[in-house]
Amino acid sequence: xxxxxxxxxxxxxxxxxxxxxxxxxxxxxxxxxxxxxxxxxxxxxxxxxxxxxxxxxxxxxxxxxxxxxxxxxxxxxxxxxxxxxxxxxxxxxxxxxxxxxxxxxxxxxxxxxxxxxxxxxxxxxxxxxxxxxxxxxxxxxxxxxxxxxxxxxxxxxxxxxxxxxxxxxxxxxxxxxxxxxxxxxxxxxxxxxxxxxxxxxxxxxxxxxxxxxxxxxxxxxxxxxxxxxxxxxxxxxxxxxxxxxxxxxxxxxxxx
Amino acid sequence: xxxxxxxxxxxxxxxxxxxxxxxxxxxxxxxxxxxxxxxxxxxxxxxxxxxxxxxxxxxxxxxxxxxxxxxxxxxxxxxxxxxxxxxxxxxxxxxxxxxxxxxxxxxxxxxxxxxxxxxxxxxxxxxxxxxxxxxxxxxxxxxxxxxxxxxxxxxxxxxxxxxxxxxxxxxxxxxxxxxxxxxxxxxxxxxxxxxxxxxxxxxxxxxxxxxxxxxxxxxxxxxxxxxxxxxxxxxxxxxxxxxxxxxxxxxxxxxxxxxxxxxxxxxxxxxxxxxxxxxxxxxxxxxxxxxxxxxxxxxxxxxxxxxxxxxxxxxxxxxxxxxxxxxx
Ligand SMILES: Nc1ncnc2c1ncn2[C@@H]1O[C@H](COP(=O)(O)OP(=O)(O)O)[C@@H](O)[C@H]1O
Ligand SMILES: [Mg+2]
Numbered sequence: 001x002x003x004x005x006x007x008x009x010x011x012x013x014x015x016x017x018x019x020x021x022x023x024x025x026x027x028x029x030x031x032x033x034x035x036x037x038x039x040x041x042x043x044x045x046x047x048x049x050x051x052x053x054x055x056x057x058x059x060x061x062x063x064x065x066x067x068x069x070x071x072x073x074x075x076x077x078x079x080x081x082x083x084x085x086x087x088x089x090x091x092x093x094x095x096x097x098x099x100x101x102x103x104x105x106x107x108x109x110x111x112x113x114x115x116x117x118x119x120x121x122x123x124x125x126x127x128x129x130x131x132x133x134x135x136x137x138x139x140x141x142x143x144x145x146x147x148x149x150x151x152x153x154x155x156x157x158x159x160x161x162x163x164x165x166x167x168x169x170x171x172x173x174x175x176x177x178x179x180x181x182x183x184x185x186x187x188x189x190x191x192x193x194x195x196x197x198x199x200x201x202x203x204x205x206x207x208x209x210x211x212x213x214x215x216x217x218x219x220x221x222x223x224x225x226x227x228x229x230x231x232x233x234x235x236x237x238x239x240x241x242x243x244x245x246x247x248x249x250x251x252x253x254x255x256x
Numbered sequence: 257x258x259x260x261x262x263x264x265x266x267x268x269x270x271x272x273x274x275x276x277x278x279x280x281x282x283x284x285x286x287x288x289x290x291x292x293x294x295x296x297x298x299x300x301x302x303x304x305x306x307x308x309x310x311x312x313x314x315x316x317x318x319x320x321x322x323x324x325x326x327x328x329x330x331x332x333x334x335x336x337x338x339x340x341x342x343x344x345x346x347x348x349x350x351x352x353x354x355x356x357x358x359x360x361x362x363x364x365x366x367x368x369x370x371x372x373x374x375x376x377x378x379x380x381x382x383x384x385x386x387x388x389x390x391x392x393x394x395x396x397x398x399x400x401x402x403x404x405x406x407x408x409x410x411x412x413x414x415x416x417x418x419x420x421x422x423x424x425x426x427x428x429x430x431x432x433x434x435x436x437x438x439x440x441x442x443x444x445x446x447x448x449x450x451x452x453x454x455x456x457x458x459x460x461x462x463x464x465x466x467x468x469x470x471x472x473x474x475x476x477x478x479x480x481x482x483x484x485x486x487x488x489x490x491x492x493x494x495x496x497x498x499x500x501x502x503x504x505x506x507x508x509x510x511x512x513x514x515x516x517x518x519x520x521x522x523x524x525x526x527x528x529x530x531x532x533x534x535x536x537x538x539x540x541x542x543x544x545x546x547x548x549x550x551x552x553x554x555x556x557x558x559x560x561x562x563x564x565x566x567x568x569x570x571x572x573x574x575x576x577x578x579x580x581x582x583x584x
Pocket of ligand 1: 020039042043045046
């Protein structure tokens with residue numbers, strides 16, 4: 001088994017009086033698609049926001065390739081090779097595809113000490129990435145707000161690819177997509193893992209998860225209640241883990 | 257939000273809104289020329305342009321602020337404070353060159369104060385600058401001691417009345433300011449970051465944009481432009497009165513919105529702002545010449561703001577729902 005890219009230990013997150021996460025331990029390995037499952041409000045989005053540097057954890061630690069890290073901002077997480085595609089996508093609807101893909105780390109040339117955008121070069125790189133993803137967008141200069149859900153997802157994935165991320169986190173990437181677009185995004189997920197990327201996928205669609213995931217982790221009420229290899233579990237068991245009907249979860253919830 | 261292509265545009269490329277503004281300006285000129293024999297004179301054209309100088313400079317800064325989802329309703333009094341500094345220097349027979357530096361410097365400092373309150377203090381821009389407006393009003397009163405600063409020497413006036421290659425200095429300064437702001441907005445990472453923040457501050461933060469730095473800088477830029485406006489103000493009128501700048505914020509916001517910049521942020525047009533300022537000044541001047549008391553000027557401005565925003569609210573309703581569906 002390869003060494004984990006990222007280790008989370010005893011992660012907790014409180015928002016005021018509300019406890020969104022308690023004691024989460026997790027390992028994420030390169031080349032592996034890890035699915036995070038759980039009911040609404042289970043804490044999945046909160047957990048990945050901590051990995052993404054968008055929220056500091058209230059407790060616990062993160063290790064990347066064995067070294068403890070503390071992210072002060074999404075920029076820090078990005079610098080450590082973590083790219084996150086948030087549920088709300090975090091794209092700027094008023095900007096073009098290329099501008100979105102490079103937003104926050106633009107290609108620039110310095111003229112008299114002033115950074116000017118290398119617009120043509122950014123555009124070229126993004127055209128290449130879109131082609132690689134087999135995403136067809138008729139007008140690449142159009143504002144992202146005018147694109148379809150799947151096209152926006154492709155833009156967000158381009159952003160991650162462009163970062164040369166070692167860990168790509170996707171929060172419900174297929175939730176708003178039509179069937180054909182969902183297929184493309186799932187294929188993309190496997191392709192990312194095939195490149196040696198670690199992938200964390202949040203999804204509500206269990207069949208979809210079985211299609212792409214190597215490992216399945218279930219969150220419930222802010223706790224990680226189960227971890228299974230996809231090959232060693234099945235649809236029914238996963239459902240009972242999510243709903244809390246599974247004996248393991250019952251036992252766990254009784255002790256807490 | 258209205259999804260409008262914006263970033264590929266050239267320095268002077270025009271969209272529908274800008275063409276309509278140009279037509280409105282020309283139409284107003286034709287109507288006023290017919291209505292008043294004093295209107296269509298070279299002297300009056302110079303007056304209108306002259307009266308537009310400060311507002312053009314303040315408007316460029318206000319465009320950036322609104323595009324970022326910010327606003328500054330204290331901007332007119334900021335110009336007043338900078339003007340007092342310039343007036344004091346001139347009044348003490350100081351060098352006009354020192355006065356030239358004082359305006360932008362005071363503007364920058366006050367921009368820092370505004371940014372400290374709004375950006376660092378996390379007070380919503382409309383509330384924070386409204387509070388500063390109250391403070392600065394009193395500051396102007398105290399500094400002027402209830403009296404006008406008047407009869408200032410003409411040294412600064414002479415300096416700025418010069419022409420370079422036949423172009424008047426104010427026109428040159430505005431052209432250079434426009435070009436710099438345009439380049440910053442459309443050709444540097446700063447401009448992209450500003451528009452992203454205007455679209456959604458949270459998304460901008462998640463994208464790794466230094467939100468605080470960009471917002472702070474923008475308030476400072478607006479302050480500097482306002483300081484330059486103060487310089488032209490003092491050079492032109494050679495006095496600073498108690499009511500200085502009392503309508504500038506309203507006028508600037510009106511012109512900027514008229515020009516197609518979104519009050520909600522994320523979309524702006526510098527050329528639209530220029531045309532908006534010109535239309536506003538043409539209307540104000542024309543109404544005055546056909547005998548409407550100047551008391552009514554803010555009414556015209558206010559009606560324009562409400563009219564444009566009302567029109568946009570109605571015409572945006574359709575794209576908005578489609579947008580929400582696409583996001584759901
Ligand atoms: N920024 C926040 N402030 C306060 N509470 C939050 C915040 N983000 C999430 N929560 C709360 O934390 C809990 C977990 O939410 P979330 O991580 O979004 O769950 P999931 O993604 O699994 O549906 C919920 O009760 C949610 O209301
Ligand atoms: Mg969620």
